[in-house]
Structures are given as structure tokens and as C-alpha cells.
Amino acid sequence: MKQKPSSQTACLTRNMANILNLVLAAAVCSTLAVALPRDLATSWYSLEAAKPVNVTLYFESLCPGCHQFILQELIPTWEKVKDTGLMNVTLRPYGNAIEEYKGGQWKFVCQHGPRECDGNVLEVCIIHYHPETNKQLEIIKCIESDFYATEGQDWQATLKKCASTGVDVEKVSACAKGKEGNVLQHQVALNTGPHKWVPWVILDGTSSEAALDNLLKAVCEAYKGAPPSVCNM
Secondary structure (H helix, E strand, O other), rough: OOOOOHHHHHHHHHHHHHHHHHHHHHHHHHHHHHHOHHHHHHHEEEEEOOOEEEEEEEEOOOOOOHHHHHHHHHHHHHEEEEEEOOOOEEEEEOHHHHEEEEEOOEEEEEEOHHHHHHHHHHHHHHHHOOOOOEEEEEEEEEEEEEHHHHOOOHHHHHHHHHHHHHHHHHHHHHHHHOOOHHHHHHHHHHOOOOOOOOEEEEOOEEEOOOOOOOOOHHHHOOOOOOOOOOHHO
């Protein structure tokens, strides 16, 4: 006659069954991970999307290399990836300038002269009043194109020329001419860390010389998740 298991034995039996199920489930997961293509296997383990790569650019308004990088690398790359969540952009117009507090305000000396200081403050104010990246870069593209072409002779004229981008001409102009812009520029100076030259690109806190030549490739390689299709182009 078959003996009925005791309550203790029955409990052990259920535990053993649970353990067996867990072992089998782990084996199935392992098999699937090996069998699936690499990108699908990565997705299997990535329950949450990876964080965007933080791209920070140190630049100056009349720096030839900065102008080229913004128009030929940064903005075209953003246009390709803006809907993918691949990267965030932070612009810091200051570069190799130096500052001194004198007469109740900050005095700036810029690498390419006083006009560059005017351009830096102008762009700081644009960034402040237009924090959304799409709009910010649309405006900066227009500003960079005209300000550089005219060698910064009249930043107010440049600002008015770019009114069609939706830039708030009145607020940005008042900012650039007044104390607000002076204080904002000082904040950018404080947040401009050590660098060897400009343009200087930082990806997630680490400087990247490779990003100067191919920003999209550098960002794709820095991304911790499964790269979007744009990275294969």
C-alpha cells in the first residue's frame, strides 16, 4: 500500500518542483540568447532603453574649427538621430576666453577679439531662452552662418536676420546687452572645464577627439544600448 507523504515531505517535493522549473526556465533563456541574433539577444536582456549619450561642446563664436564642426558635424548628426533618443546636446560658448570681475560685472577677453565675446554672449542668451534642442540648433545654425560670414561686425543685425527661425529677438537682444547675459556667460565659464583646444567634444563626461571627425560614429560607439538603425548607415 502506497504511503501518503507527510506534510513536510510534500512541502519538500513542491520546492524541488519549483527549483526544477527555475532550472528549466534558465536553460531555455540561455538557449534563446545563444540562438537569437546579437541585436535581438541584446534586446532580450535590455528591459529598459539605454540613456542617451550626453554630448557637450565647448566652442567660440568666431572660431573657424568650431563653425565648421557645428555646421558640418553637430547639426547634421542631430538631424539624423533626433527622433531616436540616441543623444542629448549641451552647448557652451566660451572656449579659451578668460574673465575678470571688475566694476560690478564680469569682463571677458576672447581669443578672437571683442566681437567674439559679443557673439558668445549672444549665443548664451539664445541657449537660455530656447532650451529645446531642435529650436536651439535651428537658431544657432542661422546665427553661426551669418555671424561668421560678417566677422561679427553687428550681432544685432545677425539676430534680426535670423528672426524667421522663431528666435525671440526682443528677449535675446535685451539679455545680450544687459546684466543677464553677463551673468549667464559667467555661468558658462564656470562650467567650461579643462580642454586643449576648441571645438572640444565631451561624450558622457569623457573628451573625444574621434567625435571631431565623425560625431555620429563616436556617439553610436558610446551608446550603451542596442544601436538604432541610423548607426548602420
